[in-house]
Amino acid sequence: MARGTSRLEEAGVSTPRVDAEILAAHVLGVPRSQLLLSDGFTDETLLPFVQAIEKRATGVPVQHITGTAPFRHIELAVGPGVFVPRPETELMTDWGLAALAGHSRPVVVDLCSGSGAIALAVANERPDAKVYAVERSPEALTWLRRNAAARADAGDPHITVVEGDITDPSVLAELDGAVDLVLCNPPYVPSGTKVAVEVDHDPPQAVFAGEEGLDLIPAVIATAGRLLAGGGSFAVEHDETHGAEVPALLREDTRFAVIRLRYDLAQRARYTTAHKG
Numbered sequence: 001m002a003r004g005t006s007r008l009e010e011a012g013v014s015t016p017r018v019d020a021e022i023l024a025a026h027v028l029g030v031p032r033s034q035l036l037l038s039d040g041f042t043d044e045t046l047l048p049f050v051q052a053i054e055k056r057a058t059g060v061p062v063q064h065i066t067g068t069a070p071f072r073h074i075e076l077a078v079g080p081g082v083f084v085p086r087p088e089t090e091l092m093t094d095w096g097l098a099a100l101a102g103h104s105r106p107v108v109v110d111l112c113s114g115s116g117a118i119a120l121a122v123a124n125e126r127p128d129a130k131v132y133a134v135e136r137s138p139e140a141l142t143w144l145r146r147n148a149a150a151r152a153d154a155g156d157p158h159i160t161v162v163e164g165d166i167t168d169p170s171v172l173a174e175l176d177g178a179v180d181l182v183l184c185n186p187p188y189v190p191s192g193t194k195v196a197v198e199v200d201h202d203p204p205q206a207v208f209a210g211e212e213g214l215d216l217i218p219a220v221i222a223t224a225g226r227l228l229a230g231g232g233s234f235a236v237e238h239d240e241t242h243g244a245e246v247p248a249l250l251r252e253d254t255r256f257a258v259i260r261l262r263y264d265l266a267q268r269a270r271y272t273t274a275h276k277g
């Protein structure tokens with residue numbers, strides 16, 4: 001374990017110890033919390049561990065090596081072709097779940113759903129909700145459908161997966177004015193931004209959104225404005241540099257009120273919330 005950690009440290013991995021532990025737990029088939037109690041590596045498990053460490057040292061995300069990413073109380077299957085869900089997005093999901101307090105059988109839409117992280121976390125924590133997940137990429141949809149089926153097998157409610165472009169006004173038109181909560185983590189990184197080597201493993205169309213990074217957000221706001229019922233809640237994640245632009249875009253759309261910029265634990269502008277007036 002110590003050698004794995006120092007190999008990752010040498011390679012410039014920002015969380016060498018955590019990643020070495022996750023990979024060891026994966027190879028040994030035990031929860032990370034039980035690593036200290038395990039018998040350690042055998043002749044059969046040492047080589048896969050060394051191979052996993054070497055992969056990680058070249059910048060392959062730990063989630064692509066284990067094939068899973070945790071998100072709130074669930075695990076998502078991830079790999080090439082789908083965006084790896086990030087812990088920051090758990091904060092926005094938390095806000096959305098809090099906004100549902102007091103609603104029974106709410107209707108929830110996750111725009112730009114990727115692996116289905118947000119939609120499936122909501123279904124897991126609010127089993128009375130009717131949840132829709134909209135995604136355009138065929139590769140991401142394969143992961144999303146697989147995750148939705150796995151969560152349903154685990155006992156969570158089925159979500160409705162919609163293959164569609166969130167800029168298309170006919171997407172989910174049958175729900176216009178009937179949705180209680182719209183959440184969206186769209187692509188928002190300005191093209192040309194130098195990103196961490198791990199981000200190169202995410203599909204570019206999941207990460208970048210034009211020169212300013214704002215190509216998709218006006219359509220996200222328009223779609224949320226169309227779908228939401230009066231009083232419905234909306235949150236959109238965005239780049240930390242868009243703390244002025246996204247609230248301004250929401251103010252321009254006169255359907256929204258109570259527009260608030262929200263920060264992550266490191267005090268970076270992370271998402272903006274609003275309610276339909």
Ligand SMILES: C[S@@+](CC[C@H](N)C(=O)[O-])C[C@H]1O[C@@H](n2cnc3c(N)ncnc32)[C@H](O)[C@@H]1O
Binds near residue numbers: 115117184206
């Ligand atoms: C940043 S990822 C977020 C994935 C997931 N919601 C999460 O938080 O992990 C953005 C997703 O939006 C999808 N996407 C990009 N443009 C889209 C569009 N016009 N319509 C629908 N989905 C789109 C991408 O394929 C990608 O899966």
